[in-house]
Amino acid sequence: MFQLSEQGLAEVKKELARYEAKDSAIIPSLYIAQKENNGFITPEMITYLSKVMDIPEARINEVFKFYTMFNQKPVGKYHVQVCTNISCALEGGREMASHICHELGVKYGEVTSDGRFTVSKVECLGSCGTAPMMQVNDTYHEKLTPESAMNLLRGMK
Amino acid sequence: MAETKLLTEFYHLPEFQTLAGYKAKGGYETLPKALKLQPQQIIDEVKASGLRGRGGAGFPTGMKWGFLPKNGEPRYLLCNADEGEPGTFKDRMMMERAPHQLIEGMIISAFAIGSNKGYIYVRGEYVYPIECLNKAIKEAYAAGLLGKNILGSGFDFDLDVYRGAGAYICGEETGMISSLEGLKGQPKLKPPFPAVQGYLRKPTIVNNVETLAAVTYIIRDGAQAYRKNGTEKSAGTKLFSLSGNVMTPGNFEVPLGYPLMDLIMKEGGGMKPGRKLKAVIPGGSSAPVLTADEVAKANLDYESLAGLGTMLGSGAVIVIDDSQCMVDMLGVLTHFYAHESCGQCTPCREGTGWLNKILHSILEGRGRLQDIDLLIKVADNMKGKTICALSDAAALPVLSFVTKFRDEFEFYVREGRSKVKGTTYAEMHH
Numbered sequence: 001m002f003q004l005s006e007q008g009l010a011e012v013k014k015e016l017a018r019y020e021a022k023d024s025a026i027i028p029s030l031y032i033a034q035k036e037n038n039g040f041i042t043p044e045m046i047t048y049l050s051k052v053m054d055i056p057e058a059r060i061n062e063v064f065k066f067y068t069m070f071n072q073k074p075v076g077k078y079h080v081q082v083c084t085n086i087s088c089a090l091e092g093g094r095e096m097a098s099h100i101c102h103e104l105g106v107k108y109g110e111v112t113s114d115g116r117f118t119v120s121k122v123e124c125l126g127s128c129g130t131a132p133m134m135q136v137n138d139t140y141h142e143k144l145t146p147e148s149a150m151n152l153l154r155g156m157k
Numbered sequence: 158m159a160e161t162k163l164l165t166e167f168y169h170l171p172e173f174q175t176l177a178g179y180k181a182k183g184g185y186e187t188l189p190k191a192l193k194l195q196p197q198q199i200i201d202e203v204k205a206s207g208l209r210g211r212g213g214a215g216f217p218t219g220m221k222w223g224f225l226p227k228n229g230e231p232r233y234l235l236c237n238a239d240e241g242e243p244g245t246f247k248d249r250m251m252m253e254r255a256p257h258q259l260i261e262g263m264i265i266s267a268f269a270i271g272s273n274k275g276y277i278y279v280r281g282e283y284v285y286p287i288e289c290l291n292k293a294i295k296e297a298y299a300a301g302l303l304g305k306n307i308l309g310s311g312f313d314f315d316l317d318v319y320r321g322a323g324a325y326i327c328g329e330e331t332g333m334i335s336s337l338e339g340l341k342g343q344p345k346l347k348p349p350f351p352a353v354q355g356y357l358r359k360p361t362i363v364n365n366v367e368t369l370a371a372v373t374y375i376i377r378d379g380a381q382a383y384r385k386n387g388t389e390k391s392a393g394t395k396l397f398s399l400s401g402n403v404m405t406p407g408n409f410e411v412p413l414g415y416p417l418m419d420l421i422m423k424e425g426g427g428m429k430p431g432r433k434l435k436a437v438i439p440g441g442s443s444a445p446v447l448t449a450d451e452v453a454k455a456n457l458d459y460e461s462l463a464g465l466g467t468m469l470g471s472g473a474v475i476v477i478d479d480s481q482c483m484v485d486m487l488g489v490l491t492h493f494y495a496h497e498s499c500g501q502c503t504p505c506r507e508g509t510g511w512l513n514k515i516l517h518s519i520l521e522g523r524g525r526l527q528d529i530d531l532l533i534k535v536a537d538n539m540k541g542k543t544i545c546a547l548s549d550a551a552a553l554p555v556l557s558f559v560t561k562f563r564d565e566f567e568f569y570v571r572e573g574r575s576k577v578k579g580t581t582y583a584e585m586h587h
Contacts, residue, residue, distance in 0.1 A: 018317075021357055023339025027322050059339075066341040066499075067322030069281045085243045086442055087400035087475055089489045094586050123325065123493050124243035124442075125282050128400035128473070129407045138284040 002045045004052070008036045012052060022055065026063045029053060030070050039079060040071035068122075076111045076118040078156050081135040082149075084121045087128030092146075096132045097121050099146035100153065117153065160424065161386055163374050163394050164367070165410045168254045174289060176296040179257040185302060187377040191265040192310035194376075199269035203372060205380035207392030212237055212328070212365030213441065213471040215459050218372075222270050224352035225360050232360035234267045234275040235337070236369055239321055239328035241280055242441035243493060244473030247396040247408050248366040252279070252286035255370070256293035260316065262369035264307065265376055267314045270362055274315050277366075278333050281322045290318050325497035329545045330363040331355075332499065343499045344545035367396055387413035391458035395469075399425045401476035402432060417447075417455040421476055432478040436562075440470025442490055443550030445557035446477075467557070482575040483562040484520060485585065487554060491516045494551035505548035508539040512555055519566065520582040522573035529566050532559050 004012060011032050015025035029049055034041050041064060050057040064070050071079075082088075082097035097108075101119050104112050111118050127133040130142035134149060141152055162168075172178030179185065191199060204219030225232060236259065240248040251259060263275050279287050294316055297303045305313045319337055326332040327342040334356050336342035355361025371393065375383045384392045391413035397420060400406045404426030411420065417439060421427065428434055434449045439457070445467040447455060455461055459469050477486065495513035500506045512535055515528050536552035543549075559566055568576035578585055 019339075021338055024319075024337060026339045027336070028320070030322070031320070062341055063339065067281070067324050069323035084489070085493055086438070086486060086489050087244055089486070090401045090475070090477065090481060098586065123496060124241065124245075126240050126246045126249045126280070128244050128246050128475070129398060131400060131406075135282060140285070 002033075002037065002042065002048050004033065004036055004048070008032050009052065012049070016053060022053070023059065025053065026055065026060055027067070030060070030064055034070060038077075039075045040073055073109075074111060077116050078118075078136050078153070080117055080119045080153065081122040081125070082119065083123070083125045083127065083131070083133055083135075085124035085128075087124070088131040088133060091131040093132035094121075096134070096144060096146045096149055100134075100149055103150050104153070116156070159411075160409055161394050161412050162410050163383075163386070164251075164255075164258065164370055165396065165408075168250070173255055174253070174257075174293070176257060176293065176300060179255070183377075184257055185261055187373050188261055188264055188302065189308050189310075191376050192268060192308060192312055196269045196271060199265065199372075199376060202380050203269070203375055206375045206383040207380075207387075207390070208368065208371055208375060208383070209391070209459065210365055211367035211371070211395060211472070213242065215469060218364065218368055221352060221364075222266075222362060224350065225270055225362065226353060230360055231274070232270060232272045232362070233356045234263060234270060234272040235330075235333065235356060235361060235363045236263060236275065236277040236366060237328065237330060237333055237363050238277050238279040238283070238286070238366050239325075239333060240283075240366075240471075241325035241328045241497075242443065242471045242473060243490075244398060244400055244438065244441050244475045245471040246398045246400075247472065249283055249286050250408050251366050251370060251396075252283070253289050256289045257297065258370045258373065259290075259366055260293055260297050260303070262372045263316060264302065264314055266362075266364065266369055266372050268310075268312050269372075272362070273313045275317070276337060276356075277316070277318045278327070278337055279318060279320060280327070281320050287318055287320055294318065324499070325493075326499045326545070326547060329547065332545065333363065334361065341499070343501045344547075346544050388456075388458050388460070390460050391469075395457070395472050397457060397472045397474055399474045399476070401474075402429060402478035402481070403427065403476045404429060411457065413458040414461070415457045417452050417457055417474070420457065420474060421452070425476065428476075428478055432480060434476065435479045435481060436477040436483070438473075438475040438477070438554070440468045441473040442475070442493065443546075443553055444468045444470045445553045446561060448561050480577065482569075482577040482585075483558055483565045484516070484569045485575060485578075485582065487558040488513075488516045488520050488582075490554045490558075491551070494547065498547060498551070502543035502545075502548065504539045504542040505551070508535055508548060509551045511535050512551060517582075519569055522581055524570040524573075526567065526570050529559060529563065529570065 331345040491513040495509040536555040
């Protein structure tokens with residue numbers, strides 16, 4: 001049964017007290033829960049949050065399913081999100097995403113066998129002037145080539 | 158003409174990010190002066206400046222503020238920092254390099270509209286800008302610039318950052334309000350407009366990062382100084398995000414009315430060696446595309462671009478050279494809008510998916526000639542039929558790409574491969 005750490009629980013309670021509408025704490029709390037569960041959220045975590053937050057499960061679930069930054073299945077230690085929207089596509093973002101998948105031996109959304117990487121194609125990340133780019137966990141890496149992107153990933157242990 | 162840096166003059170200085178660095182360049186000098194004015198004086202000055210919303214819609218800022226009911230109800234100031242429009246990356250730079258500039262603009266704006274609580278809604282992927290903002294807000298509280306009785310003025314204003322979670326539609330102001338309320342980020346039917354019934358059903362003003370940052374300049378130097386830049390109807394400067402097939406992409410602040418070709422050739426360093434300009438999307442991915450001939454006639458202001466059947470939008474200029482296949486590029490855009498439709502309105506939910514399926518069947522060599530007209534028919538039936546403008550945003554690129562580059566679409570259908578690249582979609586990308 002999933003449970004937040006003591007610190008995570010305290011953070012959720014802080015979020016609940018922070019807003020005039022309790023529901024506003026759902027998104028911040030999902031972030032806290034996802035971080036504590038290696039980057040993804042399970043149905044039992046929604047049940048748990050519902051009890052902790054005293055918000056109906058369905059309400060939390062609809063928010064969870066709506067936003068793309070909450071993962072519904074396990075991801076690797078490094079979530080590699082390659083932008084393939086127009087400005088990046090014009091500068092080779094799609095080819096870079098394919099190259100990364102090929103080199104890591106995975107399809108989009110799969111976790112590498114060593115558990116280190118998941119590669120996703122994502123929509124515009126606001127890095128259009130420094131295309132092509134990828135976001136690895138919280139960090140942007142810009143002005144890449146397929147080779148420089150792979151060099152960066154190979155350095156991530 | 159060249160760049161005119163009213164807002165971005167000190168962006169090259171790393172210390173401008175901090176309170177001390179911002180103050181060293183005159184930051185927070187306008188705030189005490191503003192707090193001695195009557196709120197209506199600030200609203201009048203912003204109205205006189207001609208400032209229009211810099212997030213995309215271009216609605217006059219002072220007029221928007223004037224829609225707030227005068228019944229003394231609590232009201233909110235929300236900064237829209239969701240910045241999800243493909244091609245746009247100016248607000249990110251503003252939050253990273255000058256967070257205090259935004260904070261000062263928000264305090265002055267909040268004082269003008271009588272709000273004691275503000276939120277900056279930032280797209281979830283912008284982790285570093287959020288860190289910059291949180292650090293700056295902490296500094297501002299410690300210096301008595303936020304919180305109770307700001308600078309002894311008797312005015313209270315609390316400011317917080319809210320992290321979104323990945324949904325383009327939250328850039329639409331009522332979608333953003335839904336998200337801040339802890340709901341799915343689905344837009345709400347208007348009227349009532351947020352100024353009357355917004356966050357938690359209270360009067361709410363939603364302004365873009367760049368808009369709020371400009372308020373400080375307007376109050377500091379006056380509306381007339383601001384109006385010296387730009388055109389009669391499109392006053393001031395604007396940050397343009399230049400990307401795509403140019404030599405030196407980036408953000409550039411130029412007066413409104415600046416020639417689009419100059420932005421590409423001077424600020425952007427021109428086209429890459431051996432390449433020719435083919436097309437430009439002038440205002441973010443939802444703006445109708447311009448051909449190279451049209452680009453030569455276009456100025457970067459609301460009226461000039463409207464005259465060419467397109468729009469200034471968020472100021473994202475996406476340059477496409479002659480090596481690009483327009484069918485392929487439209488496929489990127491239809492996929493984006495199908496992915497980002499919130500699903501609430503049938504014409505958008507079904508229409509975006511349908512457009513994307515038709516485009517990809519053409520790209521995969523299964524297209525029929527009648528599909529080209531079907532694209533136009535579907536897009537025509539999506540315009541103006543939904544709660545928000547995402548449906549229009551999806552339809553407009555389709556109509557402009559297909560109309561202006563029809564020969565490429567017909568060739569692709571007949572031959573099953575790109576007229577420009579000479580290859581199939583699978584050969585291009587797999």
